[in-house]
Amino acid sequence: MFRITTANAYAASVDNLQSRQYELNMAQQRLTSQKRVLAPSDDPAAAARAERSRAMIQRADANQRAVDASKNSMTLTEAALGDATELIQQARELVVAAGNASYSAAQRKDVANQLTEIRKQLLSVANRGDGAGGFVFAGQGATQPPFADQPGGVAYMGTGGEVQVASDENLPLTFDGSKTWLSAPSGNGVFVTSSNSSSAWIDTGRVTDPSKIPADANMDYTIQFNSSGGTTTYDVVRKDGSLAVSGAPYQDGKLIEFDGMATTISGAPGNGDTFKITPSQPNLSAFDALDKVIAGLKDPSKSSAEVTQTVQSGLRDLDGVAGQLQGTRSLAGEILNRIDGVTSRVTDLKNYAESTRSDAEDLDMVQAISDFQNQQTNYSAALQTYASLQKMSLFDYIKG
Template identity: 30%
Template sequence: MRISTVTMFDQSVSSMNRQQGDFMKVGQQIATGRRVVNPSDDPQAASRAVGVSQSKALTEQYADSRVSARNSLSQSESVLNSVSDAITSAKTLMVQASSDTLSDADRQSVASELRGIYETVIGQANATDGNGRYLFGGYQDASPPFQRNGDGTVDYVGDANTREQRIDASRLMPVADNGEKIFQSVASGAGYLAEAAPGNAGNVTFSGPRIGDPADPGYGDTYTLTFGGDADNPTYSIEGVAADGTVTNVANDEPYTPGQSLSFGGITLTLAGDPEAGDELTIGQAEQMNTDLFKTFEKALAVLEEPADTPAKKAALRNTLNTSMRELDNGLDNVLTTRASVGARLNELDVVDAVGGNRMLNYEQTLSDLIDLDYAEAISEYSLRQVGLQASQRAFVDIKGMSLFDYLR
């Protein structure tokens, strides 16, 4: 069979091109550190690598989301810690102001210090995160959630929602509690509170109420204790109102004796002092009474800043401080409960971070198995391809020099 010179040249060039392409491919793999540089190198591995890369990118986004959630929760925890310290300081001042040895001027001084704590709590309730969003406004995080009215009272103008953030594919975590839940609520099971009506003319004071028998059928009702009779023969009546609105007469014009303890609806209330006809006390579960921490400060400040120069005003001072201290206890329990919830969420973030880190390692290992290069094998292949290319080039040189014209002389 006759082989033309053109055919020999074409085959030699094709062989050199093929060897050079293989050599360059191995060189590119070594330069990039990847076995699969182009999808055509291994279509199945390239396809799987795309899916793993997408999963890895999503996991990285969740990791960034957890950083943001941790920052928000850490700031909330810090603010709640400051609020709990402020409430503890406020209660200490109220205990001090309850002493009969203090003069009106002394109580004015206590009120001045208490007002400073009150302003601190308002400032903490309107705290912002690192991005300028208000922590406790729910979805209304662009403006302060607590606003002061013209009469000095404070209202919550945020909403009842809780901002949430997705920290993992299957976990949507609350990252900020709304202010209504923190500053205007009490924890469940907070017990009973008693409160004297503002217009009481007598000097009756109370201690308690204490829970005696939660199994009593009337436990959970709200009670109104009304005094009647005259100065020589005072009486009291008790009316209970159930959650469904049912009214029950617990006592009707019973004789009252200063210092006696009254038991009704599973609770006990001890009274002292002399009432005037028409004086009232309201006794109810904490969540049915005042749950607003700011109103507690306001009524305590009001009674401390007013001179207690009559028996009725002294009784009002003692009763208001007694109720306010119990409300502060309930408010502190609620803040600590919320703070514990924030701490639990921070711990959960640590756990999810650990899981996410392990998942990232798995993804990286899978990607490495799919597309990364075995350098030892690649270098050996590189040397082999280099020898093949050199042999192809040498063969072409030898063939190019074989011509019949060299023998025609």
């Protein structure tokens, strides 16, 4: 038989009371914080899962901030390119109007002045800010507006390339301004036509047989005109001096074909007049295209044929610039579409991480309330037991 002293009974009762009080307190803390795991020692495995999930959530938030920055930038870029395309279209309509044979030199000068104002607006669009102290077309960075209007034309002062967001996704923050504004394909995209005649003009030309087109290094043709006895003929001379066409009779507006290419010359070319065919290069500037048209329309000494050549070459160049701007705008639109997909993936990843964290450490409120009520019952029973035990003292028995 074991002998249980009064002191031992009191100590056991107090320990039990304190244990019940601690369990009740912990249950109350869990209810208040709505967390099942209050400290790593409560459930080390669950705490580790929750910590990994929180890290994943933080990474998803960082990625989302980067994606949002790219979205804002691409939205500004797409809007700027839309404005630029509209300005180029306005310029094209003015150039078409300037080709009206009834226009006087003064009227053509008025058109040139309007084109000058459009050029100023276009430069403003090219230097548009991103709202954060930078520029939409700054490439890899520029502390000043990336395009500067200099005596020789507009120059790009930024650094070529693009800035990418700091995230798991390959998304741009800027576009290469030089590539967007100063690098449209010249001519028709394959070759460029030009004239030195004051009485005839040449069109943009076209490709008739791609398989016969020579390499750029060899694409250098000269169409030479000879007039004798009232008859006008032409030769098409290759770069090496050989003849692609020899002594062909000239007819106004008739197609001239050679080596997979074709072009049309109109007017009355004089003896010794030449027209050049050179390879297209990605070096056409939106501003140079306007500058050439403006200079041509402001020159009152130009003949009717030269004005026509100015108009045709100007329309060709403006179409090339418009195509470049529209292509870049389409790219910005594609990036915005991709950003929507990236945003959806980042949101899904964050939701998954949040769900994993919740499963690891969050409280089941129904079960927690039930546990809290049980702990209250246990604590109340412990209090009653302790109160009863206090009445079992030998001195209390003697006094009774």
